[in-house]
Amino acid sequence: MNISWDYILESLKSGLQYFPNTLKLVMIPTFLGLIIGTIIAFVQTFKIPVIGKLSRVLITLYRGIPIVVALMIYNLLFTLKFEAVARFFRLNISIADVDQIIVGIFALTLMSICLMTESIRGGLIAIDNGQFEAGYSIGLTRMQTLRRIIIPQLIPISIPPLTNNVIGIIKGSSITMAIGITEVLAGALIPGSKSYSFLEGYIAAAVIYWMFTVILEQLSKYLELRGKNFKRSLV
């Protein structure tokens, strides 16, 4: 048995065709996770009563659940309960009208919120308390201090962990294949189901994912350097 280049090429093409789905599965959770995660991280750092503690406990608990298990549970609930929920809200849609990709996006978004919160909280801890105090002492409000002093420092610190999170989400997106979403991995395997060239399909998928993450890593390195330049020019 030999590895055939033709099959790899065919799988590459087929996998890339579904790249937009993977992008959707990565971009939407990253974006939502970044916004919600930042808010939660600030809530936790400012020790806002009840919500701060509660979110901390919830995130610690949720982080213990592997993404496959979470996906399986959401997928089951989705298939079993979707119609009932839609009827409850008087929505005239059936499960066939809804793309299953939203289950994947939902699961990955929750995962992304947890990851992003932890990273941004870590970044906030790394910023010296004196920076807040300096802002307050010259009469800035809390929001002004955040916007003008804290967030510009937070961005360069957070870039490396955020890149790691995005890579984690990319890897997680491949698991959505298990609930029947056609993204890069499932797409790369489509030619294999006719010719039994599964190995070639997986090689093609690995190549696509590898390129995607290597490009992201390079981008993050570039951004990190730029962030540092900006810091240096201030001094």
Add this chain to the structure above:
Amino acid sequence: MTDIFSWNRFFDNIPKILPYLSVTVKIVLFATVFGIILGIITAIIRINKIPVLNQIMGIYISFMRGTPMLVQMMLVYYGLPVILEGLFQWNINRWDKVLFVYITFALNQGAFLSEIFRSAILSVPSGQSEAGYSVGMTRIQTFKNIVLPQAVRVALPGFGTDFIGLFQNTSLAFLIGVVDVMGRAKTIGTATKHVIEAYIFIALLFTVVSIVMQLGFFSADKKLNYKNEVSV
């Protein structure tokens, strides 16, 4: 279809699923032991910049970090038999599926741990090694007595995160047909048509084990962190 979740089925499932945690534990132990060995070898190659091997290991680490676990597992599952048959005429179609999982996770851990070890060893200031040489220690003595104890402390938090991630990733093994906790849940699902209780129990199980491990690493970290006490 009347009720999705029932506590009766939930408690019935516990004795059916719990024994299969041993499969997961075996994967974790095997991957950690071989991952540490592989990680140390890789870290040594990378730190000493041994030509050729250094570049190969760089590609290996980049690949392991850049591709999803699921893809790596499938590549080993479908690729290893092809490679071994092509090179040595070995037929490993009869191998237990869990062996492929062991190999994948060991290779994956080797890459991730080598990066943790490498950065931990490099984080020890070179003055420490020089101090060791200046009092007449050999390279190995210096590494063992001076660099390693400091590096272990730096590596521990990263190792802990990685270990918990590994534990959670093992739940992917059922996708190639290994019967671990998830595989067992699936068979329960096909037998009884009720699988949500099994999945929720597994989610709880993983959460509890992860948190216990987190606490364990946290206390180990505190114990090893004697730096503050000394300097005060």
